[in-house]
Each structure stands twice: as structure tokens, then as C-alpha cells.
Amino acid sequence: xxxxxxxxxxxxxxxxxxxxxxxxxxxxxxxxxxxxxxxxxxxxxxxxxxxxxxxxxxxxxxxxxxxxxxxxxxxxxxxxxxxxxxxxxxxxxxxxxxxxxxxxxxxxxxxxxxxxxxxxxxxxxxxxxxxxxxxxxxxxxxxxxxxxxxxxxxxxxxxxxxxxxxxxxxxxxxxxxxxxxxxxxxxxxxxxxxxxxxxxxxxxxxxxxxxxxxxxxxxxxxxxxxxxxxxxxxxxxxxxxxxxxxxxxxxx
Amino acid sequence: xxxxxxxxxxxxxxxxxxxxxxxxxxxxxxxxxxxxxxxxxxxxxxxxxxxxxxxxxxxxxxxxxxxxxxxxxxxxxxxxxxxxxxxxxxxxxxxxxxxxxxxxxxxxxxxxxxxxxxxxxxxxxxxxxxxxxxxxxxxxxxxxxxxxxxxxxxxxxxxxxxxxxxxxxxxxxxxxxxxxxxxxxxxxxxxxxxxxxxxxxxxxxxxxxxxxxxxxxxxxxxxxxxxxxxxxxxxxxxxxxxxxxxxxxxxxx
Numbered sequence: 001x002x003x004x005x006x007x008x009x010x011x012x013x014x015x016x017x018x019x020x021x022x023x024x025x026x027x028x029x030x031x032x033x034x035x036x037x038x039x040x041x042x043x044x045x046x047x048x049x050x051x052x053x054x055x056x057x058x059x060x061x062x063x064x065x066x067x068x069x070x071x072x073x074x075x076x077x078x079x080x081x082x083x084x085x086x087x088x089x090x091x092x093x094x095x096x097x098x099x100x101x102x103x104x105x106x107x108x109x110x111x112x113x114x115x116x117x118x119x120x121x122x123x124x125x126x127x128x129x130x131x132x133x134x135x136x137x138x139x140x141x142x143x144x145x146x147x148x149x150x151x152x153x154x155x156x157x158x159x160x161x162x163x164x165x166x167x168x169x170x171x172x173x174x175x176x177x178x179x180x181x182x183x184x185x186x187x188x189x190x191x192x193x194x195x196x197x198x199x200x201x202x203x204x205x206x207x208x209x210x211x212x213x214x215x216x217x218x219x220x221x222x223x224x225x226x227x228x229x230x231x232x233x234x235x236x237x238x239x240x241x242x243x244x245x246x247x248x249x250x251x252x
Numbered sequence: 253x254x255x256x257x258x259x260x261x262x263x264x265x266x267x268x269x270x271x272x273x274x275x276x277x278x279x280x281x282x283x284x285x286x287x288x289x290x291x292x293x294x295x296x297x298x299x300x301x302x303x304x305x306x307x308x309x310x311x312x313x314x315x316x317x318x319x320x321x322x323x324x325x326x327x328x329x330x331x332x333x334x335x336x337x338x339x340x341x342x343x344x345x346x347x348x349x350x351x352x353x354x355x356x357x358x359x360x361x362x363x364x365x366x367x368x369x370x371x372x373x374x375x376x377x378x379x380x381x382x383x384x385x386x387x388x389x390x391x392x393x394x395x396x397x398x399x400x401x402x403x404x405x406x407x408x409x410x411x412x413x414x415x416x417x418x419x420x421x422x423x424x425x426x427x428x429x430x431x432x433x434x435x436x437x438x439x440x441x442x443x444x445x446x447x448x449x450x451x452x453x454x455x456x457x458x459x460x461x462x463x464x465x466x467x468x469x470x471x472x473x474x475x476x477x478x479x480x481x482x483x484x485x486x487x488x489x490x491x492x493x494x495x496x497x498x499x500x501x502x503x504x505x
Contacts, residue, residue: 054408076410083401091423091499104411134501152409
């Protein structure tokens with residue numbers, strides 16, 4: 001059985017008597033250890049869908065089920081989040097920023113500190129433990145926020161355009177870094193982006209959402225080998241995937 | 253201390269000394285009568301007059317300033333925190349506070365004296381009433397300045413409202429609290445002195461009114477300088493506390 005089962009999810013926002021369809025016809029499965037990219041233009045409901053998975057939003061129809069008998073899911077402890085902005089606390093050193101979720105959940109301090117140091121090493125920030133956020137570049141801050149999302153060892157990591165605020169070069173570098181972190185941590189990741197190349201390059205599966213009206217347009221597996229390398233983007237198969245998405249988004 | 257920092261301090265001290273020198277030269281070269289403007293030396297000499305009870309008056313004025321200011325900080329931050337916890341309270345009271353703040357606080361002086369008689373209490377209240385509003389305003393603003401995504405992030409792991417307040421809201425509001433506290437420090441000094449002018453039996457403002465009658469301008473100058481020094485000490489304490497509590501990058505104002 002798949003780790004996440006989303007079936008016919010529909011979400012409508014109501015403001016001042018007006019209705020706005022945010023998500024409709026969303027149906028897809030996520031296997032454990034998948035890195036699923038939700039791709040689509042602004043207003044297609046990808047962030048809303050992510051917040052439904054995080055348990056932050058309700059929905060009007062359909063079902064969302066996370067976890068299996070062998071891999072149970074606790075919605076209070078098993079979610080890590082990364083946003084477009086690093087959202088680090090300015091007054092905390094990097095190590096203490098990474099520890100924030102552990103503090104909130106009341107995890108034992110000594111073990112959490114050890115884990116935080118390991119995670120900072122994993123994301124390539126060894127030696128930055130005692131620095132303040134302003135002493136790090138945007139890309140490095142985002143690495144710290146990825147470490148923070150992993151500190152409580154969640155089973156599901158949700159990322160909302162995590163590299164959208166970075167310059168193009170840093171972004172490519174962070175894509176490779178994310179693939180490395182993903183393969184080393186073996187987490188299930190759901191990743192929102194409006195970058196079509198990014199979605200195909202990172203995803204084991206891509207879910208395409210369209211706007212006006214918001215609905216799920218496609219959902220397919222990316223059959224490219226791992227580890228992915230930058231030159232795969234010139235492969236014929238890679239081009240076929242991106243063309244498929246461009247077509248769905250009416251850009252061809 | 254770096255060389256650049258040393259240079260900055262040196263220049264700051266020099267500009268103060270230059271003002272003193274200019275003052276001295278203006279009085280001596282211009283043959284200005286002492287009752288119009290005393291020289292720096294004559295001003296310092298006023299401290300030697302025991303009948304002015306300098307020490308007692310300094311303690312009274314400093315007590316009023318620090319007392320009114322401390323009250324303003326406690327009540328101001330407390331009220332802003334309540335506003336952030338109970339939105340309806342802010343909606344009900346904030347417009348009222350804005351209206352009340354339009355009252356010229358100096359005009360309240362005679363009323364405070366009627367209610368609390370002469371002395372330290374009405375002066376503390378004037379200092380409080382004039383300095384507490386900026387603290388409420390900036391603290392309330394600071395507590396509101398939280399990234400919605402960050403709240404989502406901690407709510408996804410079921411952070412309580414108290415955890416969000418203690419770990420995110422309050423430390424995030426500190427730079428704003430200090431921005432208000434610095435403005436309030438200056439206002440508190442003015443408030444206490446105005447109180448002493450209106451009616452008092454001790455304090456540096458009271459002393460100024462006494463020596464005005466005898467045209468002892470040197471003592472008046474000295475009183476102004478001492479009031480200023482008390483203000484500088486208060487401001488310095490606030491600044492020092494800010495340096496300890498607020499990370500450099502987060503400081504504002």
C-alpha cells in the first residue's frame with residue numbers, strides 16, 4: 001500500500017460570499033521514499049495541497065490518508081516543513097535554530113544536539129553551528145532550514161518552493177544537494193515548484209496541476225536512473241517529460 | 253576595541269569638549285554677565301553651594317524619572333502582550349489609547365496634583381503617562397510581526413500558543429520593544445521635569461524655579477546639565493541592555 005493516498009481531494013475557499021476553487025480532482029499516491037514534485041503555475045493549488053498534507057488546512061471532498069500498517073504516521077510528529085524563505089530565527093545561532101522543533105516537541109536535549117550536528121554536516125554546514133543566520137548566505141540559510149525540517153526525524157518532509165528565492169546557479173547546486181540529502185536520509189518528500197525542469201530533475205513522480213480552474217491534470221512516474229546528474233537534462237527522455245508538462249500547461 | 257571604534261569615541265568626546273570651549277570663549281570674550289550666561293567654571297562652582305541640596309534633589313528627580321519609566325515599560329509591554337493574546341481587547345482599547353494619547357500630558361499635571369497632592373507620585377505619573385504610549389505601540393507591532401509560514405511550520409508539529417509566544421513572538425518583538433523604550437526614555441525625563449515645574453517640593457526642576465527668583469543662572473545651568481546626565485544614564489542603560497539582548501542584525505531604530 002502506498003504511504004500517502006490522496007483521492008478526489010477538493011478544496012474551496014470562501015471569502016465574502018465568493019467561492020474560489022483551490023484544488024480539485026487531486027488523486028495520486030506517494031510511495032514511501034518517493035520524492036514527488038507538485039508542479040504548476042500560480043493559483044493551481046499546489047501550496048494548498050501541501051498544507052492539506054501538513055494538516056494545516058481542511059478540505060471539502062475526497063480523502064487523504066497517510067501511513068500504513070508497517071509505517072504508521074503520527075500527524076503531530078512526522079511532518080517537517082521547508083518554505084521559500086529560510087524563516088530562521090535571527091536571534092538564535094544556527095544550531096539552536098535547527099533545534100527549534102525538538103524543543104517544541106520536548107525531545108531530550110543532548111541527543112537532539114548530537115543529531116542537529118550530524119544533520120548540519122549532512123547539509124554541508126559543518127562548522128556553522130555557532131553562527132547567526134545573518135552570517136550565512138541565502139543558500140546556506142536554506143540548508144539550515146532543511147536540517148531543521150529533519151531534526152525530529154519526521155517521516156514526511158513538505159517543501160514549498162524551497163529554492164525559489166535563490167539565484168539560478170545556487171538553485172542548481174541546491175537541487176543536487178537535495179537529491180543527495182534525500183538519498184542519504186531516505187525520507188518521503190513532497191516538493192512544490194513552478195520549475196518544470198526542476199520537477200522532472202528531482203522527482204521520482206511528478207503531479208501536474210493547472211490553474212483556472214484548479215485541477216490535477218496529470219500524474220506520472222519519472223523513469224530516470226538515480227543518482228541523477230545534470231547532464232541527464234539533455235537526454236531525450238528528459239525532454240519528453242518536460243514537453244509533456246509544457247503541453248499540459250498550454251505552453252506548446 | 254578596534255582602531256576605527258577608538259577614533260569614533262575620540263571624535264565624540266572631542267565634539268563635547270569643543271562645545272564646552274566655545275561656551276567658555278563666548279562668555280569670557282563677549283563679557284556676558286553671569287546672570288545671563290555663566291561660564292562653565294561658574295556653573296561647576298554652583299555645585300559647592302550646600303543650600304541647594306544637590307544630592308537630595310538629584311535623587312528625587314532620578315527617582316521620578318526611573319520610577320515613571322519603569323512603570324511605563326511594565327504596563328506598556330504588559331498591555332501589548334494582552335492585546336496580542338486577546339484580539340478583541342486590542343480592537344476595543346487601541347483606539348481609546350490613541351485618543352487618550354492626544355491629551356497633552358502636561359495638562360494633566362494640575363489634575364494629578366489635585367488627586368495625589370504634591371510630591372513624587374504625581375510626577376511619576378506624568379512621566380509614566382507621557383512615556384508609556386510608544387512602548388505599547390511598538391511592542392504591539394513587534395508581537396504582530398511574525399511570518400505566517402513560520403507559524404504554519406511550528407503548528408504542523410503542534411506547537412502550543414504559549415510556545416509560539418515564548419519562542420517566536422516575544423524574542424521577535426524585542427527589537428521593537430527597545431525602539432519604543434528608547435523614545436520613551438527621552439519622554440520620561442521631560443515628563444518628570446514638567447511635573448516638578450507644576451508643583452513640587454524637591455527635585456532639580458523644583459530647584460530651578462527656586463534659583464530663578466534669585467537669578468542664580470549658574471545653578472539653573474547646573475540643574476539642566478544634571479537632568480541631562482540622568483537622562484543619558486537612563487538611555488545608556490537601555491542601550492546597554494539592548495546590546496545584550498538583541499542580536500546585532502535584528503536591532504532597529
